[in-house]
Amino acid sequence: MRLILPLPGHEAFAARLAEAGGWSSVAPEVRRFPDGESYLRLPEEVRGRPVDLVCSLARPDAQFLPLAFAADAARELGASEVTLVAPYLAYLRQDTRFRPGEAVSSRSFARLLSSCVDRVLTVDPHLHRYPALARIYRVPTATLHAAPLLAQWIAGHVAAPLVIGPDEESAQWAGAIAAAAGAPHVVARKQRRGDREVEVALPDLSPWRGRQPVLVDDIASSGRTLIAVARQLQQQGLARPDCVVVHGLFADDALAALQPFVRQIVSTDSVAHPSNRIGLAPLFADALTRDLRDPVETACGEGA
Ligand code: R5P
Numbered sequence: 001m002r003l004i005l006p007l008p009g010h011e012a013f014a015a016r017l018a019e020a021g022g023w024s025s026v027a028p029e030v031r032r033f034p035d036g037e038s039y040l041r042l043p044e045e046v047r048g049r050p051v052d053l054v055c056s057l058a059r060p061d062a063q064f065l066p067l068a069f070a071a072d073a074a075r076e077l078g079a080s081e082v083t084l085v086a087p088y089l090a091y092l093r094q095d096t097r098f099r100p101g102e103a104v105s106s107r108s109f110a111r112l113l114s115s116c117v118d119r120v121l122t123v124d125p126h127l128h129r130y131p132a133l134a135r136i137y138r139v140p141t142a143t144l145h146a147a148p149l150l151a152q153w154i155a156g157h158v159a160a161p162l163v164i165g166p167d168e169e170s171a172q173w174a175g176a177i178a179a180a181a182g183a184p185h186v187v188a189r190k191q192r193r194g195d196r197e198v199e200v201a202l203p204d205l206s207p208w209r210g211r212q213p214v215l216v217d218d219i220a221s222s223g224r225t226l227i228a229v230a231r232q233l234q235q236q237g238l239a240r241p242d243c244v245v246v247h248g249l250f251a252d253d254a255l256a257a258l259q260p261f262v263r264q265i266v267s268t269d270s271v272a273h274p275s276n277r278i279g280l281a282p283l284f285a286d287a288l289t290r291d292l293r294d295p296v297e298t299a300c301g302e303g304a
Contacts, residue, residue, distance in 0.1 A: 002288065003046060004085075005074070007055040007067055013087065013269060013281065014054040020285035025054075030066055040069040047078035052085050052288060053117065058249055058271045060090035060109070071116040082117045083288070087270035087280055088247045089122040095129040110136035121287055123270055123280055124218050124246045128169065134296050142292040146246045146268050147173060149278050151180030153266060154214055158242060162211035164233075166190055166200060166225045174216050184208065188229055198224040202232045212263075213241035220245045220267070223254030230261035242266065248273045 004025035006014030011027055018025035029041040051074045055067050067084070074082045091109035094102070113120060114137050123144040125133055133141040154161050154177065161183040165174025167190035178185030186208070188200040205213075213233050215226055226243050233241055240263040248267030250258075255275075258265065269276040286292075 002050045002052055003044060003079075004052050004054060005042070005070060007053060007063060007070060009272070010054045010056060012272065013056065016269075016279060016281035017052075017054060017085065017284055017288075020282045021288060028070055038066050038069060040066055040073065042070070042073050042077065045077075046074050048080055050081045050083065051079040052083045054085045056088045056271055057086050057090035058088050058247075064112070068112075068116045081119065083119040083121060084113065084117040085284055085288075086120060086122045087268075087284070088249075089120070089125045089133075092126040092130075093128070106130070107136050111138070114138035119293070121284060121292075123268070123283065126218055132294060134294055140293045140296075142287050143294050144280075144283050144287055144292075146270075146278070146280065146283070147177050148180060149268065149280070149283070150216060150244050150246070151177045153278050154181040154183065154216075154242075154244060157266075158212050158214055160211045161214045161242075162186065162205075162208045162238075164188065164202075164213055164215050164229060164241070166215060166217050166229050170217065173218070177216050183214075184211075188232070190225065190228070192225075196222045196224050198228045200225070200228040200232055202229065202236065205233070205236050205238055209238060211238075213238050215241045215243045215262075217243070217245045219247045219249060220254065220258075220265075221249045221251050223250060223258040227258055227261055230258075234261070239263070244278075247271055248275050250275075 002023045004014045004018045006027050008030050014025040026043040031039050071082050091105045094105045119140045121142045163178035163183050163185035165187040171187045174185050188202045190200045242264050244266045246268050247270050265275045266277045267275045268278040268280050
């Protein structure tokens with residue numbers, strides 16, 4: 001019988017996952033020593049059992065060490081397999097050295113995680129220059145997709161939607177969501193000039209004025225991408241958009257800055273947030289039950 005072990009802050013997702021799969025979820029004991037180091041103790045006998053560590057990596061720097069300690073303890077105590085269930089997998093955006101001397105953190109983080117666990121499950125990882133996680137992860141991965149769930153939510157909650165992808169990279173993805181939701185779609189052109197400086201250009205949307213715009217994106221971090229598109233919609237006289245995202249990171253003031261421009265914000269529960277409306281636990285439970293693994297298409301561990 002699988003054992004679901006949530007790292008701190010992931011107890012609710014783990015409980016939903018355990019319920020969806022018919023497994024048990026028990027939180028490890030995690031606390032800080034007075035000097036700030038972490039103490040961790042596994043709650044149950046793990047020998048011979050597959051152990052699933054639930055840790056969505058939206059705050060990866062603080063989360064990594066307890067995760068590594070839990071994984072090592074599970075392995076040392078005889079777990080048959082240690083899987084990381086990371087609905088949000090961090091450190092994928094720095095996938096090249098843009099300026100001399102930069103750390104390619106995606107590669108380093110993948111190497112570190114690959115040394116801790118036997119397998120990684122995630123949903124919609126932000127892959128840009130890497131064709132697949134297998135390019136940088138040295139352990140099997142399973143890449144799940146939330147697009148059908150986003151489409152289902154849009155179809156069920158928005159009358160006459162117009163799906164909008166914020167950049168050319170999102171064209172195929174936004175198109176697939178729109179098709180599944182039975183809606184038209186358009187794609188913006190985006191230029192990022194800094195962490196919080198984004199410019200977008202939209203085509204003429206006058207033919208779609210009667211429709212409800214729905215911005216779809218994989219990640220909302222600073223929120224500036226969604227804000228830039230929403231401003232353009234306002235200038236073209238369209239309604240305030242709904243935003244439907246997979247990973248709602250909403251860093252710092254993102255939510256407060258975005259709210260005035262939009263009608264509603266919806267996210268999956270890959271990162272716990274008040275905007276969570278779309279549950280991913282059944283998707284992960286199904287992947288664990290069916291032991292899904294991505295095809296290994298390139299030499300693992302190679303950098304792009
Ligand atoms: C970029 O390629 C992604 O799809 C998102 O558009 C981006 O990560 C959003 O970031 P932010 O919310 O900081 O604009």
